[in-house]
Amino acid sequence: MKILHYNCAAGISGDMNLAAMLDLGVDKNELIKELNKLHLDGWEIQTFKDSRGGIFGTRVEVVCEDLEEHSHHNEKHHHHEEHHEGHCREHHHHHRHYSDIKAMIENSDLSSNVKEMSIKIFEKIARAEAEIHGREVGDVCFHEVGAVDSIIDIVGAAVCVELLGIEKFTSSKVELGGGTVKCAHGIMPVPAPATALLAKNLPSSIGAAECECATPTGVAILAALCSxxxxxxxxxxxxxxxxxxxxxxxxxxxxxxxxxxESKENSDENKSEKMYEISANIDDMSPEEISYLTEKLFEANACDVWQESIVMKKNRLAVKVCALAKSESLREIKDCFFKYSSTIGLRQSEVLRESLERETSKVETSLGEVRCKISAFKNSQKKKFEFEDLKRLANEKSISISEVLQKIRDELSR
Incomplete structure (x- = not known):
C-alpha cells in the first residue's frame, strides 16, 4: 500500500503542498496536462530550487495573467471571506462562489477521482467560511481561494495524488503559527478564523513562529484527505x-x-481500523426531519449513517439514528446530532471496522460511461456500479435501471 505522510512541523499551504509533490517526483508536464482539462486560461506554474534553514527543495509560483498581486508570496495569507468581502463587486475576475467553482470542476475533463477530491477540499473551506459569515455554503464568495492560483493549488493537489497512486494519507501534528494577522476587521490572532475551524479535531500546535504557518488551503487538504x-x-x-x-x-x-x-500492510488482506459509533434514540421527529438529519451527518464526514426501528419506554415506537465516524470527525458529528435533531443525549462506543480494499474505475458502455467500485477478496472480485450513474443513463435512454444494469453486465460478459 502506498502511503503519503505529511510532516507539517512548519505548517502547510497550498503552494508548499504542490511544491512538495513535484519535488517528490510528479512530472510537471503531466500535471499541467491534467490541469488544462479545467479549461482555465491565464496561468503558469514556475518551479525553482530553493532552501530554508539549510533544507533544499522545490518552490512553486503560480503566475496568473494580470493577477501578479495574487501570485503566491508563501501563500501565507488567510483566505477567509472577510479579508476582501467588500471588493467582490469591484473585481469579479478575482472572486468566485463555491457553487461556481464546483460547477467548473464537475464540467471539466478531469477524472472522477480528481473531481471528487478537489470538490471535497473546496467544500471543507466553503463550510468553514459559511459558518464564519452565516451564509449558505453555495453562496460563499471566495477571494484568494477563488482566484486562479488557488484553484490550481487545490485541483493540482488532487491530480498529484492520482499520478502518484496514493492509497492512504497520514500526517504529523500541524503547526499553525502565532502572532497576529491584519484583515478587514482589524488585527486578529493566528490561526485566522477559517484555519481554526478547518483545524478542528486535527492535532496541532501554536506558537512556533510569529506568523501564519498554516493556511486554509493547506489545512483543508489535510482535513479532506488524511485518515x-x-x-x-x-x-x-x-x-x-x-x-x-x-x-x-x-x-x-x-x-x-x-x-x-510502501507500507507492510497487505492490500489483499482485509483492512481494519478503529472507529466510533454514535447513536441517538428519537421518538419526536418526523421521517422528513430524520432524513434531513442523516444528510447533515454525511456532510459532517460520517463514514456511514443508518436507522434502526426500536421501541422505547411506554411502548413508543421510535428510531435509533446511528453514525460511524473516524476520530477526527467525532466532535463535528456529535455537534451535528445536537444541532439538527431533538436529542439531548448521545451514546458513543468504539468499534473496529474491517473492510476490503477497493478501487473505482470507469467503464465505457454503449449507453455511456459508468463508474464501478471493485473490491477483492482472496481470488474473487466484487463489482458494484455507481447508482447515480445507472440512474443518469436510465433517464437519458428512458429505460429502467434494471435494463441499464442488465445491458452493462451483458456487454462486460462478452
Missing part, C-alpha cells in the same frame, strides 16, 4: 519531497516534507 494523524507507520520510505515556502521564518525551517511510504 490518521501522528500515526505509527511500518514500511519502506520510497521517496521524500520538500516544498519550500516563500518566507524566511526565524528559528523555523519553512518547509513542508512529504514521504512516500
Amino acid at each position: 490518521e494523524f501522528e500515526p505509527k507507520i511500518e514500511g519502506k520510505i520510497l521517496k521524500c519531497g520538500v516544498g519550500v515556502g516563500h518566507r524566511n521564518v526565524e528559528g523555523l525551517a519553512n518547509v513542508l516534507r512529504v514521504m512516500l511510504i
